[in-house]
Amino acid sequence: MTEKVNGITIRAVNYKDSDKILTVFTLEKGKVAVSARGVRKANAKMKQISEPFCFAESILAEKSGRFTVTEINSFDAFYPIRCDLKKFYAGTIALELTDAFLPDGLVSEGQFVLLVEFLKKLAYKSFNPINLLLKFFYDVALENGYLINLSACGRCGGQITERVFLSVKDGCCVCESCKRQGENGFSIDTYLFLKKIASGNLEEENQEFAKNGLRFFGYYFNKVAGVNLKSLTTLIDL
Numbered sequence: 001m002t003e004k005v006n007g008i009t010i011r012a013v014n015y016k017d018s019d020k021i022l023t024v025f026t027l028e029k030g031k032v033a034v035s036a037r038g039v040r041k042a043n044a045k046m047k048q049i050s051e052p053f054c055f056a057e058s059i060l061a062e063k064s065g066r067f068t069v070t071e072i073n074s075f076d077a078f079y080p081i082r083c084d085l086k087k088f089y090a091g092t093i094a095l096e097l098t099d100a101f102l103p104d105g106l107v108s109e110g111q112f113v114l115l116v117e118f119l120k121k122l123a124y125k126s127f128n129p130i131n132l133l134l135k136f137f138y139d140v141a142l143e144n145g146y147l148i149n150l151s152a153c154g155r156c157g158g159q160i161t162e163r164v165f166l167s168v169k170d171g172c173c174v175c176e177s178c179k180r181q182g183e184n185g186f187s188i189d190t191y192l193f194l195k196k197i198a199s200g201n202l203e204e205e206n207q208e209f210a211k212n213g214l215r216f217f218g219y220y221f222n223k224v225a226g227v228n229l230k231s232l233t234t235l236i237d238l
């Protein structure tokens with residue numbers, strides 16, 4: 001049996017002499033493991049799909065629950081992402097997060113669209129890659145049921161202007177008077193920066209706040225979903 005799917009390659013590991021086993025996030029079937037035969041040979045016809053970030057339509061052949069790719073039509077390899085270290089790590093982290101959040105076979109059109117749009121902007125627009133990634137983090141949290149409310153204090157609804165605290169349990173930031181025991185404070189400047197990003201303003205440039213924003217989401221995803229983004233510290237240290 002064969003079927004046609006649209007997918008983004010999120011992981012690839014070498015297998016046997018010239019094959020790779022791919023993790024492909026597809027629009028139709030969610031995340032699937034796919035074997036790509038012969039793709040490490042020079043001039044392999046389907047080489048493109050074996051590279052992370054590749055967005056392609058492919059034909060999968062199924063045999064006792066295992067998929068093998070037999071044909072591809074690549075839409076976009078997002079090549080510029082590979083030519084810039086910051087873009088590359090921001091892209092890699094987006095793939096890691098998608099991989100960590102989605103169980104195998106869970107279909108999520110929303111997550112698929114978010115990832116494609118993020119990769120397009122990362123490859124072809126001039127936004128700061130970290131700002132783009134922060135917006136992606138915010139949107140992915142929302143899409144997957146971990147919304148983090150940054151608009152105002154999550155308890156009294158007032159504007160937060162001085163000290164700010166994170167409630168992991170309630171998925172919100174709170175003001176000093178609403179803070180409960182065990183809720184950690186973080187920098188008000190980072191909070192105000194993230195608030196702008198969440199509202200879609202990606203023009204602001206501040207490396208320090210942006211990097212603190214990465215730490216903020218890294219901590220949050222770890223606490224709410226046990227996700228550990230391996231490449232995050234590399235991007236922060238660049």
Ligand SMILES: [Zn+2]
Nearest residue numbers: 153156175178
């Ligand atoms: Zn409050």
